[in-house]
Amino acid sequence: MPEFMYAATSPAEDLKGVTLERYIRSEELKHPGARGFFSRLVSQICLAAKIINAEVNKAGLVEILGLTGKKNIQGEEVQKLDEYANEVFRRALDHTGYVSALASEEMDEPYLIPGDFVDDGQYVVVYDPLDGSSNIDVNVSIGSIFSILRRRSPGNGPTTMEDFLQPGAAQLCAGYVIYGSSTMLVYTSGRGVHGFTLDPSVGEFFLSHPDIQIPPRGRIYSINEGNSAYWHDEVARYIAHLKAEDKASGRPYSGRYIGSLVADFHRNLLKGGVFLYPGDKKSKTGKLRLLYECNPMAFIVEQAGGAATDGTRRILEIQPGKLHQRVPLVIGSRDDVAEATRFLQGEAG
Ligand code: AHM
Ligand code: MG
Numbered sequence: 001m002p003e004f005m006y007a008a009t010s011p012a013e014d015l016k017g018v019t020l021e022r023y024i025r026s027e028e029l030k031h032p033g034a035r036g037f038f039s040r041l042v043s044q045i046c047l048a049a050k051i052i053n054a055e056v057n058k059a060g061l062v063e064i065l066g067l068t069g070k071k072n073i074q075g076e077e078v079q080k081l082d083e084y085a086n087e088v089f090r091r092a093l094d095h096t097g098y099v100s101a102l103a104s105e106e107m108d109e110p111y112l113i114p115g116d117f118v119d120d121g122q123y124v125v126v127y128d129p130l131d132g133s134s135n136i137d138v139n140v141s142i143g144s145i146f147s148i149l150r151r152r153s154p155g156n157g158p159t160t161m162e163d164f165l166q167p168g169a170a171q172l173c174a175g176y177v178i179y180g181s182s183t184m185l186v187y188t189s190g191r192g193v194h195g196f197t198l199d200p201s202v203g204e205f206f207l208s209h210p211d212i213q214i215p216p217r218g219r220i221y222s223i224n225e226g227n228s229a230y231w232h233d234e235v236a237r238y239i240a241h242l243k244a245e246d247k248a249s250g251r252p253y254s255g256r257y258i259g260s261l262v263a264d265f266h267r268n269l270l271k272g273g274v275f276l277y278p279g280d281k282k283s284k285t286g287k288l289r290l291l292y293e294c295n296p297m298a299f300i301v302e303q304a305g306g307a308a309t310d311g312t313r314r315i316l317e318i319q320p321g322k323l324h325q326r327v328p329l330v331i332g333s334r335d336d337v338a339e340a341t342r343f344l345q346g347e348a349g
Pocket of ligand 1: 130
């Protein structure tokens with residue numbers, strides 16, 4: 001059905017099938033005074049996603065086409081896919097005029113966009129360009145994660161580290177792209193969570209999952225059980241609880257762990273459940289990064305009715321101390337996260 005048949009003010013369900021750009025624009029029109037910056041930013045992220053998607057789909061051909069981190073047929077060093085994805089994001093975002101700096105898992109320090117390309121640098125963007133990249137070689141779903149923040153320092157002065165080190169509650173928009181059996185972009189700007197599926201035949205994302213709500217309780221747990229030798233007792237007791245039979249409360253749960261945060265999170269978002277990457281005796285703060293892995297997912301899950309904690313604090317309230325900071329993560333269905341928290345705090349089990 002042609003897009004123009006939908007009214008801009010229709011509820012999300014009625015907008016099913018519209019393009020991502022049209023959807024964001026219609027949201028923006030609801031805010032008098034909005035200058036369209038935001039929709040252009042998300043459009044650029046959408047472009048980056050399409051380019052990365054095209055390369056990810058060729059991943060099985062990397063030995064032939066390059067992007068291996070090895071030498072190509074001419075004997076030249078070729079880029080790894082995660083470094084390539086980082087470059088794609090950088091180029092998609094460095095000429096918008098509204099972004100003053102970028103930070104990414106692939107860059108030790110923020111990338112400050114040259115002043116010539118910044119008219120009104122109100123925003124900074126943090127991203128993980130290709131999360132779960134150890135799964136590329138085995139054709140398992142991977143993803144990109146992003147988060148948009150408004151700068152705290154004055155728009156015309158230099159970007160400071162404080163512009164990045166904001167609690168997740170300050171995020172204006174966060175999302176991820178999953179390169180799976182189909183490619184989807186899921187995002188929130190604080191007005192619900194919406195999922196768009198890429199139609200590869202026309203190269204557009206269409207609204208396919210309006211207003212996603214995570215079930216209040218699921219029957220899936222996701223954790224790397226290979227780390228169980230290092231788990232604290234509280235974590236071990238919680239996982240044992242989920243595996244014990246109790247028909248009334250739907251236990252035992254199913255264990256599902258892909259090893260790609262985006263894919264594990266996406267499944268649990270749609271089906272319900274809990275994902276944990278806890279701190280343990282080996283890695284005190286777990287593995288996942290606060291700014292561009294945990295915060296975006298926490299914003300999304302809360303908007304979908306779920307919850308995210310590090311075991312003691314709401315993820316979105318943590319004041320980051322450094323750019324690449326790691327935090328323990330427990331995220332998913334509201335009641336599952338509440339129960340996990342009771343175990344982790346020693347109040348249950
Ligand atoms: P990466 O950013 O280096 O890809 O690492 C993050 C990934 C997540 O996608 C995933 O949840 C986690 O690492 C899996 O780690 P592990 O293999 O230790 O279970
Ligand atoms: Mg990552």
